[in-house]
Amino acid sequence: MASLGNVFDVDKSKNFSEWYSEIIKQAGLCDLRYNVKGFVVFMPWAVASIKKMYALFEQELEATGHKPALFPAVIPEENFLKEKEHVEGFAPEVFWVTEGGGGKLEQRLALRPTSETAMYKMYSLWIQGASDLPLKIYQSCQVWRHETKATRPFIRSREFYWIEAHDVFATMREAEEQVRQDMQTTEKVMHGVLGVPFIYFKRPEWDKFAGAVHTFGADSLMPDGKTIQQPSTHLLGQNFAKPFNVCYADEKGKKQYCWQTCYGPAISRIYASVISVHGDNKGLVLPFEIAPIQVIVIPIPRKGVEEKVGAKARETAAALREHGFRAEADEGSATPGFKYNYWEMKGVPLRVEVGERELESKQFVVARRDTGEKTVVPEKELPKKIGELGKTLSENLRKRADEWFAKQIHSANSMDELSEQLDKGGFVKIPLCSVEMAGKNCADEIKSKTTGDVRGVRVDKPENPAAGSKCIACGKPAKEIVYVARQY
Numbered sequence: 460m461a462s463l464g465n466v467f468d469v470d471k472s473k474n475f476s477e478w479y480s481e482i483i484k485q486a487g488l489c490d491l492r493y494n495v496k497g498f499v500v501f502m503p504w505a506v507a508s509i510k511k512m513y514a515l516f517e518q519e520l521e522a523t524g525h526k527p528a529l530f531p532a533v534i535p536e537e538n539f540l541k542e543k544e545h546v547e548g549f550a551p552e553v554f555w556v557t558e559g560g561g562g563k564l565e566q567r568l569a570l571r572p573t574s575e576t577a578m579y580k581m582y583s584l585w586i587q588g589a590s591d592l593p594l595k596i597y598q599s600c601q602v603w604r605h606e607t608k609a610t611r612p613f614i615r616s617r618e619f620y621w622i623e624a625h626d627v628f629a630t631m632r633e634a635e636e637q638v639r640q641d642m643q644t645t646e647k648v649m650h651g652v653l654g655v656p657f658i659y660f661k662r663p664e665w666d667k668f669a670g671a672v673h674t675f676g677a678d679s680l681m682p683d684g685k686t687i688q689q690p691s692t693h694l695l696g697q698n699f700a701k702p703f704n705v706c707y708a709d710e711k712g713k714k715q716y717c718w719q720t721c722y723g724p725a726i727s728r729i730y731a732s733v734i735s736v737h738g739d740n741k742g743l744v745l746p747f748e749i750a751p752i753q754v755i756v757i758p759i760p761r762k763g764v765e766e767k768v769g770a771k772a773r774e775t776a777a778a779l780r781e782h783g784f785r786a787e788a789d790e791g792s793a794t795p796g797f798k799y800n801y802w803e804m805k806g807v808p809l810r811v812e813v814g815e816r817e818l819e820s821k822q823f824v825v826a827r828r829d830t831g832e833k834t835v836v837p838e839k840e841l842p843k844k845i846g847e848l849g850k851t852l853s854e855n856l857r858k859r860a861d862e863w864f865a866k867q868i869h870s871a872n873s874m875d876e877l878s879e880q881l882d883k884g885g886f887v888k889i890p891l892c893s894v895e896m897a898g899k900n901c902a903d904e905i906k907s908k909t910t911g912d913v914r915g916v917r918v919d920k921p922e923n924p925a926a927g928s929k930c931i932a933c934g935k936p937a938k939e940i941v942y943v944a945r946q947y
């Protein structure tokens with residue numbers, strides 16, 4: 460199975476960008492040669508993990524009362540024009556379909572950049588009375604945005620894969636509760652299972668989703684210290700319900716507009732964080748839950764016992780598959796050492812070595828990808844031990860990432876200090892006059908002087924500026940502690 464490529468060897472801590480490009484190529488995650496700019500082909504080793512990540516999020520959404528649906532990829536322009544801020548925010552990024560069947564279309568169609576204006580059109584038909592609420596629908600699909608920033612596979616491209624959940628409620632209180640639930644879903648899957656740490660920020664007024672009352676974005680960090688926005692959840696209030704007439708008749712028969720939320724985990728982008736945060740100088744390190752192959756069994760043939768060792772490796776992999784693990788035996792012609800390196804580069808969590816000695820002793824050596832640690836396991840205990848080691852490995856990845864993440868939060872009290880801290884990477888806490896529109900000029904000044912973006916106010920724990928502290932841009936009294944970072 461092992462191909463005869465180069466063994467991975469790039470220093471991630473010194474040159475993350477090169478590391479990322481190399482791992483994409485060598486692990487066979489993307490093919491960048493497709494002939495439309497900003498569009499890439501996702502390859503099987505990546506898609507196998509991405510599908511498992513989809514399943515994790517879908518399972519959690521369904522457990523919290525969401526139902527799946529699939530809406531058309533094209534949105535007529537008339538829908539799109541209904542909410543003013545939304546159209547202003549998205550218009551520059553939309554791909555338009557203008558022709559079909561050899562003729563010009565009567566109305567041009569947007570390739571969905573996000574589906575509010577497709578789904579809410581139908582919601583207005585579906586919701587009549589209070590008994591139709593809450594309505595909680597998600598779809599797993601791809602969206603298209605004509606990005607002008609530099610594209611990077613999985614991180615930013617003109618087509619990406621996500622889930623969008625769009626919920627409707629009778630009251631604002633329920634909508635606010637949903638936003639909290641969306642943040643918990645992110646915590647449970649992205650951090651709890653995939654081991655990617657993040658902080659939820661309430662975005663400043665000037666950086667909200669187009670059409671939202673409030674936006675909450677989960678910001679993670681890449682190994683180069685730049686932040687990357689992960690799942691965001693938006694409180695839409697009645698901003699879409701009014702133009703789309705999403706309403707119900709209350710018990711008195713009076714028309715009431717609904718309250719809405721939307722939540723968008725971009726699965727392909729979360730995959731970028733998973734490979735970047737956990738990977739090392741040998742290549743990928745994949746959490747056990749999403750690894751396309753969880754256990755690779757490597758036969759170590761000696762002269763005269765090749766057949767026996769090969770058969771045992773096959774049998775061991777088959778036995779593990781029967782216990783529900785994704786296990787394969789690599790019986791290719793490469794040397795065991797080459798195979799070790801190859802599967803380590805691909806990020807396979809556990810390796811089982813099968814040699815002549817193992818045949819006699821009925822014990823196997825199991826090696827962990829994250830620590831390199833080896834354990835000797837009696838054959839009959841192998842499935843149980845594989846399950847335990849897989850769990851331990853994922854927990855260790857999360858713990859390691861958390862420890863690293865905790866060290867990436869700094870603080871500053873002046874523009875110079877902020878600039879200096881941002882050069883080290885990570886988040887920098889600063890006092891700011893305001894996160895309402897009044898603070899926008901200060902955020903712009905910070906951006907132009909330091910290239911840092913104001914990410915917002917931390918959601919999980921309130922932080923107040925010390926008495927007498929001043930906005931680092933305008934010098935007025937600071938009302939907020941905000942986090943600044945350079946971003947992807």
Ligand SMILES: [Zn+2]
Pocket residue numbers: 891892893898901930931932933934935
């Ligand atoms: Zn200010």
